[in-house]
Amino acid sequence: MSLLDKIRSPGFWRRVRAMLVKEFIQLRRDRVSFAMIVMIPVMQLVLFGYAINTTPRNLPTAVLLQETSDVGRTILAAIERTGYFRITHRLTSTEEFDRVLASGQVLFAIEIPAGFERALRRGERPALLVAADATDPVASGTALGALNRVAQLALINERMLPDQSEPLFEFRQHARYNPAGVSSLNIVPGLVGTILTMTMLIFTALSVTREVERGTLESLLSMPISPLEIMIGKIIPYIIVGFVQASLIIGFGVLLFGVPILGSLLLLALLSTLFIATNLSIGYSFSTVAENQLQAIQMTFMFFLPNLLLSGFMFPFAGMPAWARWIGEALPLTHYLRIVRSIMLKGASFSDLQYDVFVLFVLMLVAMTIAVTRFRRTLD
Numbered sequence: 001m002s003l004l005d006k007i008r009s010p011g012f013w014r015r016v017r018a019m020l021v022k023e024f025i026q027l028r029r030d031r032v033s034f035a036m037i038v039m040i041p042v043m044q045l046v047l048f049g050y051a052i053n054t055t056p057r058n059l060p061t062a063v064l065l066q067e068t069s070d071v072g073r074t075i076l077a078a079i080e081r082t083g084y085f086r087i088t089h090r091l092t093s094t095e096e097f098d099r100v101l102a103s104g105q106v107l108f109a110i111e112i113p114a115g116f117e118r119a120l121r122r123g124e125r126p127a128l129l130v131a132a133d134a135t136d137p138v139a140s141g142t143a144l145g146a147l148n149r150v151a152q153l154a155l156i157n158e159r160m161l162p163d164q165s166e167p168l169f170e171f172r173q174h175a176r177y178n179p180a181g182v183s184s185l186n187i188v189p190g191l192v193g194t195i196l197t198m199t200m201l202i203f204t205a206l207s208v209t210r211e212v213e214r215g216t217l218e219s220l221l222s223m224p225i226s227p228l229e230i231m232i233g234k235i236i237p238y239i240i241v242g243f244v245q246a247s248l249i250i251g252f253g254v255l256l257f258g259v260p261i262l263g264s265l266l267l268l269a270l271l272s273t274l275f276i277a278t279n280l281s282i283g284y285s286f287s288t289v290a291e292n293q294l295q296a297i298q299m300t301f302m303f304f305l306p307n308l309l310l311s312g313f314m315f316p317f318a319g320m321p322a323w324a325r326w327i328g329e330a331l332p333l334t335h336y337l338r339i340v341r342s343i344m345l346k347g348a349s350f351s352d353l354q355y356d357v358f359v360l361f362v363l364m365l366v367a368m369t370i371a372v373t374r375f376r377r378t379l380d
Contacts, residue, residue, distance in 0.1 A: 039302065047309050047324075056139050056319015060106040062089035064097050066114040075128070079110070084143040097131070101176060103352040104338050107133045107140060107318055120169055127172045134175035135186055135341050139316035147171050177345045185260075188253035189344050190313040192272070193336040195249060196242050197279055197307055198300075203238045204283030205296040213292060228372050235280045242276035243269070250344075262347030268340065271353070274360050275336040281367035282332070288374035307333040335359050 061079075065072055079085050089106055091097050100106050111129040119126035130147065132140040178185045250268075253259040261268070283300065290296035308314060310328035317328060328334045335356035342348035350357070 043305060047306065055142055056316040057083045058086040059084060059108060059139060059143055059318045060088045061085040061108040061110060062091050062097065062100045062106040063087050064091040064109065064111040066112060067116060069117040071117040071120060072112045082146045084146045101131060101133055102346050102348055104133065104342060108143065125169055127170045129174065130171050131174045131176055134178040134181060135345050136316055137178060137181040137183060137186060139318060140175060141181060144173055184257040185345060188257055188259045189340045190337055192246055192249045192340055193275065193333050194308065194313055196246060196276055197333050198304055199245060200238060200242050200276055200279035201283040201300045201304060202297070204235065204280045205286040205300045206293050207234050207284060208287035209290050209293045209296045231284055231371055235277065235284065238280050239273060239276050243273060246272045259344060261344050263343035267350060268343045271339050271357060274364065275332060278332045278360050278364040278367065281364050281371055285367050285371040285374065288371055307331045312337055332360060332363055
């Protein structure tokens with residue numbers, strides 16, 4: 001019988017209609033899949049429409065005033081009026097100047113030297129130092145380009161100095177950690193965290209659901225083993241796998257792209273292990289919630305998407321609105337990106353990374369607690 005004859009046969013469309021009804025009923029019962037159908041496009045629309053900004057503004061900036069003068073205050077006010085800089089730190093020493101940049105607390109640090117106003121009025125063309133954290137060339141480059149003649153025009157507009165064709169002073173821009181603005185120095189360390197997030201989540205998100213679907217969970221139930229012991233036994237092999245992945249990415253990044261490792265390799269290995277364990281714990285939590293492997297994959301994607309968009313990997317983190325940064329602070333990838341970039345490009349020590357390490361550790365404990373609790377209920 002040809003295809004046309006099958007379509008014309010009695011009852012063909014009745015059977016098709018019955019199959020359609022059956023699929024819609026099944027979709028309605030699968031609440032996780034139904035929620036994903038609605039949530040994924042809504043999430044993408046909200047994130048791309050409101051949170052993502054390719055021309056970041058109000059970037060955190062530190063100021064070191066070696067003298068207090070009306071000219072200095074006017075210059076700083078003019079810099080803030082550009083909309084690209086937001087002064088968040090007032091520094092008192094050059095050591096603090098270097099520390100806030102190395103720790104990632106600010107993206108820019110501005111120093112107004114002693115005797116600046118006197119040199120300005122004498123026509124000596126004094127210089128202001130603007131140091132930028134260039135580990136994110138997109139964020140720093142746009143803001144530095146906005147400086148130009150803004151500050152000195154503000155002085156002229158305030159009639160503090162006469163209008164002249166020659167520049168009254170200069171900005172000495174110092175792009176630290178990536179002076180050439182090489183994009184690979186920013187992307188390669190970020191890829192370590194991004195790839196680990198995706199693979200570790202998938203590996204463990206399928207862990208328990210695969211046991212259920214294959215029927216091997218019953219064998220685990222008959223063994224004298226606790227939920228925590230099962231969880232640790234499942235996670236440790238993937239920690240080793242994740243460590244191998246991270247080593248390969250970093251190794252090829254150094255060999256092929258010349259990405260430096262200025263900090264401690266041991267510290268990088270330990271904190272990478274912490275990040276891997278955090279993602280595995282989260283993935284394990286998903287596996288205890290999901291009813292099948294499809295739901296586990298969907299949950300993984302829903303968690304990975306905001307990690308990718310709100311962590312600072314694809315778009316400058318500091319340029320996002322406050323609500324998006326709050327969400328980003330609750331994501332493991334955000335903190336690992338700061339850790340891996342700081343260690344590799346800045347030579348940061350543990351003291352510079354305490355906040356991000358603490359948040360990663362808390363996220364791991366929370367995820368482990370949820371996973372063990374949920375798995376115990378599954379056993380019951």
